[in-house]
Amino acid sequence: MMIAEKILRMFGETEEKAFRLLYDTYYKTLVLFANQVVNDKEVAKDIVQDYLAKFWVTKPYKTLKSGLDKYIFQAVKFSAITYLKEARRKEDSYQSFSREVMSEEDTIQLEEQVDIIKVVYQMIDLLPAERRQVFMMVFVDGMSYQEVAERLEISKNTVKTQLSRALKFLRKEMKDNDIPFLFIFLVKK
The missing domain is CATH 1.10.1740.10 (RNA polymerase sigma factor, region 2, helix turn helix motif)
Known part of the structure; x- marks a missing residue:
């Protein structure tokens, strides 16, 4: 056998x-x-x-x-x-994002961009755990609302609500910290 x-x-x-x-x-x-x-x-x-x-x-x-x-x-x-x-899709997204960032190089130095990204991730870390997870899955991993809902075993409406609350919080934090770059990053989705 x-x-x-x-x-x-x-x-x-x-x-x-x-x-x-x-x-x-x-x-x-x-x-x-x-x-x-x-x-x-x-x-x-x-x-x-x-x-x-x-x-x-x-x-x-x-x-x-x-x-x-x-x-x-x-x-x-x-x-x-x-x-x-x-991995190829993520690399393509990264390359596209990099080209956009480099086209703004005349107004923002590369070091400043790195500092902004650090601040952005610090702001994202302030989100409650589930909200942060939904945000990262949608904006960083590029997953659809449906994919996030299935992976986390929650409803699509819960994903939308969590994402909406995360964006509201981050927009307020951006405004308070004078970071217009993050707004561009967030509304692209």
Whole structure:
């Protein structure tokens, strides 16, 4: 009997032991596999760990009759490709943002921009934890309201409310600290 079939059969009996065997059998190989896609061993480890946690939570093994190997390798490959797409999207956003900042270089020196960004993040840190998390997911990670709602398991309206309150607070803080740059950054969304 192949190890994949044994693991699937074990899931029907004792999930903890089956998952432990799955982890011990496939973890290192999955990391090497993911590393071939992302070319970063630490990122590959994160991808595999995240996938295995998702595997444990969603329990896809309950519907699998065979093909565990193929299933987990395809899932890790998809996760790695998704990571690369997301990283590329973030890099593109950063490059776009950098071009905008550099076009204002005549009026604001680069050092001043760094200082402003520090102040901005200090202001963001003043937000309550959930509000700060929603703000960062939308404005820094570039996630949609729906994606944030799903990830945090809250309603889309709660995301909008938290974001609205965060922006109101930050606009007031900007005005008090005379930081027009932040306003431009915030209203772009």
